[in-house]
Amino acid sequence: MQQVKAVIARSKGAPVEIVTINVPDPGPGEALVRVQACGVCHTDLHYREGGINDEFPFLLGHEAAGVIEAVGEGVTQVAPGDFVVLNWRAVCGECRACRRGEPQYCFATHNATQKMTLAEGEDAGTELSPALGIGAFAEKTLVAAGQCTKVDPEARPAAVGLLGCGVMAGIGAAINTGNVGRGMSVAVIGCGGVGAAAVAGAALAGAAKIIAVDLDDKKLAGATRLGATHTVNSSEQDAVEAIQALTDGNGADVVIDAVGRPETWKQAFYARDLAGTVVLVGVPTPDMTIPEIPLIDVFGRGGSLKSSWYGDCLPSRDFPVLVDLYRQGRLDLDAFVTEEIALGDVEAAFEKMHHGDVLRSVVLL
Known part of the structure; x- marks a missing residue:
């Protein structure tokens, strides 16, 4: 178990907060990721406004890139030290879409089994609902290993992390x-x-x-x-x-x-x-x-x-190709990064979003 700083939405419409959370060590099929960058997406704002569901408190952030710090039992596709882009389509391989050879439509994508929790205050121990099963406005996050796609480690985290949602869509x-x-x-x-x-x-x-x-x-x-x-x-x-x-x-x-x-x-x-x-x-x-x-x-x-849906993407197929095109100068992912901000600037980034001032604010950790 580790304790890290993270951004949560505690209740509908309330300003986001920086808090300390508990992140479990990875169990079977899970990976612990040290987050390097995470974009501020409209979906995070929808979570804060209760537009997705009411399973507060939410651990926000999902357009992220980082480095694998540890993996749980049975994980073979990624290893500690790998640079990865996180995704919310960790295909199950067993649902009807996967069985008919269309995993890009997987109807039963995986998330981490264990829950991250609040670490302090009267509500210490309260389970957090990670945005899109990721929750990456945090120094570290726990995800299903299938949510991690290994890409070129020389790529800029702030740019390629955006493939995790909006740019890929x-x-x-x-x-x-x-x-x-x-x-x-x-x-x-x-x-x-x-x-x-x-x-x-x-x-x-x-x-x-x-x-x-x-x-x-x-x-x-x-x-x-x-x-x-x-x-x-x-x-x-x-x-x-x-x-x-x-x-x-x-x-x-x-x-x-x-x-x-x-x-x-x-x-x-x-x-x-x-x-x-x-x-x-x-x-x-x-x-x-x-x-x-x-x-x-x-x-x-x-x-x-x-x-x-999510650009009908298959992360294991599409992310590495797009990152390679970015590294070759054929896809300008840097153009989507309007500003780089800190964890404490997420609320201000939501306000800029309302005014249409940015393509993406990206939190650097």
């Missing part, structure tokens, strides 16, 4: 879910962290035309740096009409909704070409419903309407 939405290929046209609606990553993924896949759509000119400029060939400020012009005008009146081959609202999903539906693909990677809230669209339009336009 966006890149995967383009490459894995949208099947973007050479010469295709792609539109991305919403150019925050995930949307900007979708732009980068489309560029990596060789798309000929990449149209970035947002309300914020700063985000559009960032999307251009990551590979967008055209930009549309949808506060000034109709997004659907603009996308169609840039694609000879046809619409894009793939349209990615990185916002996750009924109105943006409807824009994506009508901004695609016949037999085109819509990819929903922005996360809607439970109260949102699909907007009214005539069923004849669903039939008549053909194509695919897809949701992208």
